[in-house]
Amino acid sequence: MTAVPDTGLGTERRLRALEAWLNRQVALETQLVTLPRSGCRYAIRRPDEPSRDRLFAEARADPDKQMPHWTNIWPSGVALADVVLERSAEVAGMRVLELGSGLGVTAAAALASGGRLVVSDYSTLSLRHCRYNALMNAGRSPRLLRFNWREADWPRPLQVEASRRFPLILAADVLYEGRDVGPLLHLIERLLAPGGALWLAEPGRKTAQRFLDMAAAAGWESVTTSAQGPWPDGSPVTIGIHILQRATYLDEVPANLGGWRV
Numbered sequence: 001m002t003a004v005p006d007t008g009l010g011t012e013r014r015l016r017a018l019e020a021w022l023n024r025q026v027a028l029e030t031q032l033v034t035l036p037r038s039g040c041r042y043a044i045r046r047p048d049e050p051s052r053d054r055l056f057a058e059a060r061a062d063p064d065k066q067m068p069h070w071t072n073i074w075p076s077g078v079a080l081a082d083v084v085l086e087r088s089a090e091v092a093g094m095r096v097l098e099l100g101s102g103l104g105v106t107a108a109a110a111l112a113s114g115g116r117l118v119v120s121d122y123s124t125l126s127l128r129h130c131r132y133n134a135l136m137n138a139g140r141s142p143r144l145l146r147f148n149w150r151e152a153d154w155p156r157p158l159q160v161e162a163s164r165r166f167p168l169i170l171a172a173d174v175l176y177e178g179r180d181v182g183p184l185l186h187l188i189e190r191l192l193a194p195g196g197a198l199w200l201a202e203p204g205r206k207t208a209q210r211f212l213d214m215a216a217a218a219g220w221e222s223v224t225t226s227a228q229g230p231w232p233d234g235s236p237v238t239i240g241i242h243i244l245q246r247a248t249y250l251d252e253v254p255a256n257l258g259g260w261r262v
Contacts, residue, residue, distance in 0.1 A: 011135055011139060014135060014141070015132065015135055015136060018128060018131060018132040018135070019045075019132065021128060022045070022125075022128060022129065022132060025125055026047040026048070026051035026054075026055070026125070027047065027048045027050065027051050028045050028046065028047065028048065029045070029046060029047075029048040029049075030043055030044065030045055030046075031043075031044050031046060031073060031232065032044075033073055033078060033105060033232050034232075035078060035081055035082045035085070035109075036078070036079075036082065036227075036228070036229055036230055036231070037082040037085075037086065037227070038082050038085045038086065040081075040082075040085060040109070042105060042108055042133070042137045043136065043137065044073060044103050044104065044105060044133050044137075045103075045129065045132060045133060045136070046071055046072075046073070046103050046129065047071050051071075052068070052071045052072075055068040055071060055125075056068060066122055066123070066148070068123065068125075068126070069173070069176070070100065070101070070102045070103060070121065070123060070126040070129075071103070071126075072233070073102075073103060073105060073232045073233065074102070074172065074173045074233075075203060075229060075231035075232075075233065075235060075237055075239050076172040076173040076201040076202055076203055076239050077102050077103075077105045077106050077172040077173065077201070078105055078231060078232060079172070079201050079227040079239040079241060080106045080109075080170060080172040080199060080201035080241070081105050081106045081108070081109035082109070082227065083199060083201070083227075083241055084106065084109040084110050084113055084115075084170070084199075085109050085112070085113060088112075088113035088114065090168070091110060091113040091114060091115040091168065092113055092114030092115065093114055093115075093116070094114075094115050094116065094167050094168050095115075095116050095118075095164075095166050095167060095168070096110055096115040096116065096117045096118070096166060096167075096168045096169070096170060097117075097118050097119075097120065097166040097168070097169045097170070097191060098110065098117060098118070098119045098120065098142075098169075098170040098171070099120055099149060099169065099170070099171040099174050099184075099187070100120070100121055100171060100172065100173070100174045101119035101120065101121040101126050101127050101129075101130035101142075101144075102121075102126065102130065102172070102173075103126070103129050103130060103133055104119075104129060104130035104131070104132070104133030104134045104137070105133070106170055106172055107119050107130050107133070107134045107138075107142050108133060108134050108137040108138040109138075110142075110170065111134055111138040111140040111141075111142060112137075112138045112140075115168070117142040117143065118142060118143045118144075118145055118166075119131075119142045119143070119144060119145070120144075120145040120146070120147055120149070121146065122146065122147065122148040123146075124146055127144045127145075127146060128144075130142065130144075131144060149183055149184070149187050150179060150180065150183045151183075165191055165192060165193035165194075165196070166191055166192060166193060166196060167192075167193045167195070167196040167197075168196060168197055168199065169188060169191065169192055169196070169197075169198045169199070170198075170199050171184070171198065171199070171200050171201070172200075172201040172202070173201070173202060173203070174200075174202075175202055175205060175207045175208045175211055176205070176207065177207060178207060178210070180207060180211075181207060181210050181211045181214060182214075184211060185211065185214055185215055185218065188244070189218075192246075194246070195245070195246075196245070197243055197244060197245045198242075198243070198244040198245075199241065199242075199243055200241070200242040200243075200244060201227075201239055201240070201241050201242075202239070202240055202242070203237045203238070203239055203240070204237070204238065204240055208240070208242075212242060212244075215244060219246060219247050220244050220245065220246055220247065221244070221245055221246075221247045222242045222243060222244045222245075223242070223243045224240055224241065224242050224243075225240075225241045226238050226239065226240055226241065227239040227241055
């Protein structure tokens, strides 16, 4: 599964087809997004406010309650996109998996950096938005993989990928609820290649700290930095960027516990 450059008329045809499909599902609006560190600017197409209200109402009526948080442009995804661009040398040519495709801000940065990107999400609508915005802003298309990483049964394509593993996994704002912690740790245990890294961006939720604590107890080391806005939604939140890797040595007491150095 690789991201293939799209050029010329092929890109235009794919964009027109994707936009036509999206317009049958939702009404679209455009939001301009500026990454605060790099200054890179993206034009992101997303569902307008009435469409977002309808999608949330439909999700609340669904027993699984998979809320369409992906319809918003969150600070964590913007911050992670900046990190990807800053560390593009580590991304170029790499097989990369993004958990939670969102609207494609981070995906556009990963593709512009030369990553061979697979994006995953439970929502087909989110995945199609991500592909559209990546094509529009980076001129390249990620491979799409629909699955719910909270579920134990993975689709066949993901089982195949698990045998090869990914050197880099990206995730922004994926830890909303307590039920997210265990499945995310299980997923990186199975999908991250030896020596690989998880780049996790989150706004300081207690759920994220629980994940970092659990990962530390399981032998993962993390280095944490922070990112400031301004963010597209105008919020003053500070985003934590956690780089997690499996410890390469034995130590009775880990030197880095859940993102906190001691």
